[in-house]
């Protein structure tokens with residue numbers, strides 16, 4: 658699996674060394690579950706994970 662998840666915002670990042678949102682370079686390969694957020698204003702999961710930018714996110718990051 659080439660995708661990694663940002664330890665801060667859980668954003669899934671592919672082929673990059675840092676998160677495009679918060680520039681965090683602590684990317685974890687040990688994550689599970691995918692949440693796809695299209696509309697952050699009207700998404701329960703975005704609210705729960707404190708997501709502010711649409712995209713794909715890991716549910717759990719270890």
Ligand SMILES: [Zn+2]
Pocket residue numbers: 663664665666667668676677678679680681
């Ligand atoms: Zn991030």
